[in-house]
Amino acid sequence: MKIKIWFFGKKSEISDFEKEMLRRIGFRAEVNIFPIxxxxxxxxxxxKRAEADVFLNKIPDHDFLVVLDERGHQLDSVGFxxxxxxxIVDRGEIHFVIGGAHGxxxxxxxxxxxxxxxxxxVWTRNLFRKMVCEQIxxxxxxxxxxxxxxx
Amino acid sequence: MKIKIWFFGKKSEISDFEKEMLRRIGFRAEVNIFPIxxxxxxxxxxxKRAEADVFLNKIPDHDFLVVLDERGHQLDSVGFxxxxxxxIVDRGEIHFVIGGAHGxxxxxxxxxxxxxxxxxxVWTRNLFRKMVCEQIxxxxxxxxxxxxxxx
Numbered sequence: 001m002k003i004k005i006w007f008f009g010k011k012s013e014i015s016d017f018e019k020e021m022l023r024r025i026g027f028r029a030e031v032n033i034f035p036i037x038x039x040x041x042x043x044x045x046x047x048k049r050a051e052a053d054v055f056l057n058k059i060p061d062h063d064f065l066v067v068l069d070e071r072g073h074q075l076d077s078v079g080f081x082x083x084x085x086x087x088i089v090d091r092g093e094i095h096f097v098i099g100g101a102h103g104x105x106x107x108x109x110x111x112x113x114x115x116x117x118x119x120x121x122v123w124t125r126n127l128f129r130k131m132v133c134e135q136i137x138x139x140x141x142x143x144x145x146x147x148x149x150x151x
Numbered sequence: 152m153k154i155k156i157w158f159f160g161k162k163s164e165i166s167d168f169e170k171e172m173l174r175r176i177g178f179r180a181e182v183n184i185f186p187i188x189x190x191x192x193x194x195x196x197x198x199k200r201a202e203a204d205v206f207l208n209k210i211p212d213h214d215f216l217v218v219l220d221e222r223g224h225q226l227d228s229v230g231f232x233x234x235x236x237x238x239i240v241d242r243g244e245i246h247f248v249i250g251g252a253h254g255x256x257x258x259x260x261x262x263x264x265x266x267x268x269x270x271x272x273v274w275t276r277n278l279f280r281k282m283v284c285e286q287i288x289x290x291x292x293x294x295x296x297x298x299x300x301x302x
Contacts, residue, residue: 119270120227
C-alpha cells in the first residue's frame with residue numbers, strides 16, 4: 001500500500017514533525033512526501049500551468065488522485081478512513097496533492113478522482129502538510145482498530 | 152486587544168512553532184496560550200467536569216468565549232477575520248478553548264458565546280493549537296490589510 005503526498009515547494013520545507021508522522025504511519029503503509037519544484041515563471045497563471053504539467057507527468061493514469069481543495073467533499077475522520085480504505089483496495093497507489101499560494105491549475109482539478117476539503121479555511125502549505133499527515137495516520141489507525149482515535 | 156488560547160494539557164506541549172506564531176501575531180494583538188492542568192480523576196466524565204470548573208473560574212462573565220467544536224459554525228478565513236474583529240470591538244478580551252481527547256464538558260459548551268468549527272475532522276490537540284494560532288494570525292493579517300493572505 002503506497003501513498004504519496006505532493007506539494008509545490010522545496011524538500012527543505014518538510015519538518016521533523018512530518019518525518020516522525022511518516023515513520024509512525026510506516027507500520028501500516030508506505031507514505032512519502034514529494035516536493036514539486038516551482039517553475040520560476042513570473043506570471044502566476046503560466047507558472048501554475050507549467051508546474052501542473054510537471055506534476056501530472058508523474059501520476060500514472062490508473063493511480064488514484066486526491067486533490068485537496070476547500071470546495072471538495074468534507075468528511076469526518078471516520079468517513080475519510082472508510083474512503084481511503086476503499087481507494088486503496090480499488091487502486092493500489094494513492095496520491096494527495098496540495099495547492100500552492102495561488103491554488104491549483106484547472107488541469108489538476110480535472111484529473112482528480114476525488115476532491116477532498118478540510119473545511120473552508122486557508123492554511124499555509126507547511127501547516128497543511130502536517131494536517132494531511134495526521135489525518136492519513138488517523139485514518140489508518142481507525143482502520144487498523146487501534147485506540148489512537150477517540151470519538 | 153487580548154486573546155487567550157486555552158487547552159487541557161501541559162505547558163511543555165507548547166511548541167516552538169506556536170511561540171514563533173505568537174511572537175509574529177504580537178505586532179497586532181497580545182495573544183497567549185495557557186494550559187489547564189488535567190485533574191487526575193480517573194473517571195473521564197468526572198475529570199471533564201472538574202477541569203471545566205477550574206477553567207470557567209478563569210473566564211470573567213463579560214469576556215467573549217469561543218469554543219472550538221466540530222459541530223460549530225464553519226467560517227472561511229475572511230469570515231473568521233470579520234467575526235474576530237467584531238468580537239474584539241464588542242468585548243475586549245477573547246478566549247478560545249480547545250477540547251481534550253474526551254471532548255469538552257457541557258458546562259463549557261453552555262457558557263460559549265460562539266461555537267467555531269474547523270471542519271468535521273478530529274485533530275490531536277498539539278496540532279490543533281498550531282491551527283488555531285495560524286488562523287488567528289491570518290485573521291489579523293487580513294484585517295490589517297497585509298498581503299499574507301491570498302484568495
